[in-house]
Structure formats: C-alpha cells, structure tokens
Amino acid sequence: MIPLSAASYPWHQTIWQQLQRARQQQHLPHALLFTGSTGCGHEAMVYALAQSLLCLEPSENGYACGSCRSCKVFTAHSHPDFMLLSLAEDKQAISVEQVRSLERFLELSRSYSPNRVALILNADAMNIHAANSLLKSLEEPADNSYILLFTDRVAALMPTIRSRCQQFRLPLPTPVESLAWIEGQTIAIRQTASELLGLARGRPLAAIAEDVGERLQQKILFLNQLKSVLTGHLSITEVASQWEKYNRQELLDWQLIWVQSLINQEVGGALVGEASELVDCLVKPQGLWLLYERLLELKALSTHPLNGRLFVEHMLSLWL
Numbered sequence: 001m002i003p004l005s006a007a008s009y010p011w012h013q014t015i016w017q018q019l020q021r022a023r024q025q026q027h028l029p030h031a032l033l034f035t036g037s038t039g040c041g042h043e044a045m046v047y048a049l050a051q052s053l054l055c056l057e058p059s060e061n062g063y064a065c066g067s068c069r070s071c072k073v074f075t076a077h078s079h080p081d082f083m084l085l086s087l088a089e090d091k092q093a094i095s096v097e098q099v100r101s102l103e104r105f106l107e108l109s110r111s112y113s114p115n116r117v118a119l120i121l122n123a124d125a126m127n128i129h130a131a132n133s134l135l136k137s138l139e140e141p142a143d144n145s146y147i148l149l150f151t152d153r154v155a156a157l158m159p160t161i162r163s164r165c166q167q168f169r170l171p172l173p174t175p176v177e178s179l180a181w182i183e184g185q186t187i188a189i190r191q192t193a194s195e196l197l198g199l200a201r202g203r204p205l206a207a208i209a210e211d212v213g214e215r216l217q218q219k220i221l222f223l224n225q226l227k228s229v230l231t232g233h234l235s236i237t238e239v240a241s242q243w244e245k246y247n248r249q250e251l252l253d254w255q256l257i258w259v260q261s262l263i264n265q266e267v268g269g270a271l272v273g274e275a276s277e278l279v280d281c282l283v284k285p286q287g288l289w290l291l292y293e294r295l296l297e298l299k300a301l302s303t304h305p306l307n308g309r310l311f312v313e314h315m316l317s318l319w320l
C-alpha cells in the first residue's frame with residue numbers, strides 16, 4: 001500500500017534535496033529512473049515527487065502543500081495531469097496498450113497543474129513491446145512532462161530504457177535511521193525495533209508490516225523445535241509434520257542467518273540474536289560452513305514442487 005500524501009522518510013533527504021536543486025535550476029531531467037529495495041518507502045518518495053511536480057504551491061524545500069486544488073485531486077486519485085501505470089493484479093507484464101495510453105496522456109495539454117506526470121511502478125515488468133514503445137516518449141518528452149519510473153529489479157529493465165533515463169539509486173536506510181523510524185511509529189508492537197528490523201532484513205516499512213509479529217512468533221517456535229531436535233527431545237519427523245506447509249524460503253532464511261552468526265562467532269565475532277540459543281546444542285560445530293552451503297543449495301530448490309514434509313525433514317537432517 002502506498003500512501004498518497006507527500007510522505008518522506010529521513011533516508012530520502014539527500015536525494016530529495018538533490019532533485020529539488022535540479023528543479024530550481026530548471027535542470028530536472030524529464031525521464032527519471034528510481035531504483036531500490038521494496039519495503040523502504042521508496043514508492044512513497046516517488047509519489048511525493050509526482051505530487052510536488054503537480055502542486056500549485058510547493059513549499060520552499062519542494063514538498064507538495066497538501067491543500068491546493070492539485071493536491072486535493074491528487075490525493076483523491078483523480079488528477080487529470082497524473083497517470084499511474086503499474087502491473088495489474090492478474091497480469092504478468094505491463095502491456096504495450098498501457099504504454100500507448102500513457103503516450104496519449106502525455107500529448108494532452110495540461111489542465112491546471114504546471115506539469116504532467118506519468119509514473120510507472122514495477123517498470124521492470126514492461127514486456128519488450130511496451131518497453132520499445134516507451135523509448136520514444138523518453139527520447140522526445142513533451143513540454144512540461146515528466147516520466148518517473150521505479151523498479152526494485154533494475155537489472156531486469158531493458159538497457160535502452162536505463163540509458164535514456166537519469167538513474168537515482170535510493171538508499172537502504174542505515175540501521176540507526178531504521179530503528180529510530182520504527183520506534184517513532186505509534187503502532188503497538190510487542191517486539192523491539194531491532195528484532196523487527198532483523199526480521200525484515202533492514203527494510204523498515206516491511207518491518208512493521210502487519211504479519212511481522214506473527215512471523216516472529218513462528219520463528220521462535222521453529223527455533224525451539226530445532227533445539228529439541230538437536231538435543232534429541234523431538235524427532236525430525238515430528239517437527240517436519242508441523243512445518244511442511246510453511247514458507248520454505250522463510251524457514252531457510254532464518255536458519256541461514258543463525259548459521260552465519262554462528263560462523264561469525266567461530267572467527268572471533270560476537271554472537272548475536274537467536275543464534276546464541278543454538279550454540280550449546282550443536283552436534284558438529286566444525287561443520288558450520290558445510291551446513292551453510294547445504295542450506296543455501298536447498299534454498300535454490302525451495303520453489304520446486306517437492307513434497308513439503310520430505311523437504312523439511314531433509315532440511316533438519318542437515319543440522320545433525
């Protein structure tokens with residue numbers, strides 16, 4: 001879900017200022033490609049830029065005012081000078097028809113905003129015909145028009161698209177920024193901010209996603225059962241029957257992080273997080289690298305339609 005207000009996060013400040021300076025000097029490129037991980041609020045920043053380019057009275061630092069006629073219709077999803085293109089829920093790709101409608105939109109004259117703005121989310125999902133069709137608009141932009149693209153998979157974007165846009169790599173927030181932001185959220189969360197951030201691999205918005213609390217409980221349960229397997233209190237079969245339908249990639253991600261942390265301790269680093277619970281249960285501490293490699297190999301297979309119970313049994317047996 002993307003908030004349609006002029007959301008902005010501390011980790012976007014530098015790029016935001018860079019964009020606004022370019023805008024004030026009339027150097028803002030007409031085709032801007034933003035890249036970065038999802039779960040960090042990047043889409044909201046690109047939305048904020050779109051709203052700001054349309055706003056009738058942007059503030060000194062370039063943020064949309066939120067109250068002018070343009071901002072009101074933007075927030076109501078009905079701005080005549082704004083067009084959003086994204087992957088439809090039931091579709092695999094952004095089609096050439098979608099891109100053609102964007103071209104027609106850009107040729108129209110403005111209504112009351114100073115610019116026309118088209119935003120393409122999941123830009124990597126454009127099929128080859130769609131991407132080829134977009135090239136012309138990127139090369140010869142209509143006056144006062146901006147095309148903003150966002151993708152979290154820049155490598156999947158056609159090189160000809162990339163070369164016609166100015167690229168902005170949106171940064172992953174630092175752990176300090178992320179923790180401060182999560183702690184500032186008013187939602188009731190039972191876990192500490194650092195636990196949540198660890199779960200979400202450094203992506204603060206993902207960290208407060210609704211299901212994170214539930215997943216943390218699952219992770220703790222799995223950790224305890226893994227410990228019981230390692231100490232001989234539960235059999236692999238008993239544990240596997242409980243996890244055969246659970247997301248395999250997630251199970252493997254937890255274990256990979258724990259093993260990484262255990263390896264880190266072997267080479268003199270500090271042992272952090274849940275991995276410390278496992279250190280006394282390990283059957284063969286010297287085999288950690290091998291275990292890590294085997295878990296990684298298994299992760300590569302995790303999307304194959306293998307029998308769930310056998311998969312988890314095999315996964316657990318790697319620890320023994």
Ligand SMILES: [Zn+2]
Binds near residue numbers: 057064067070
């Ligand atoms: Zn405004």
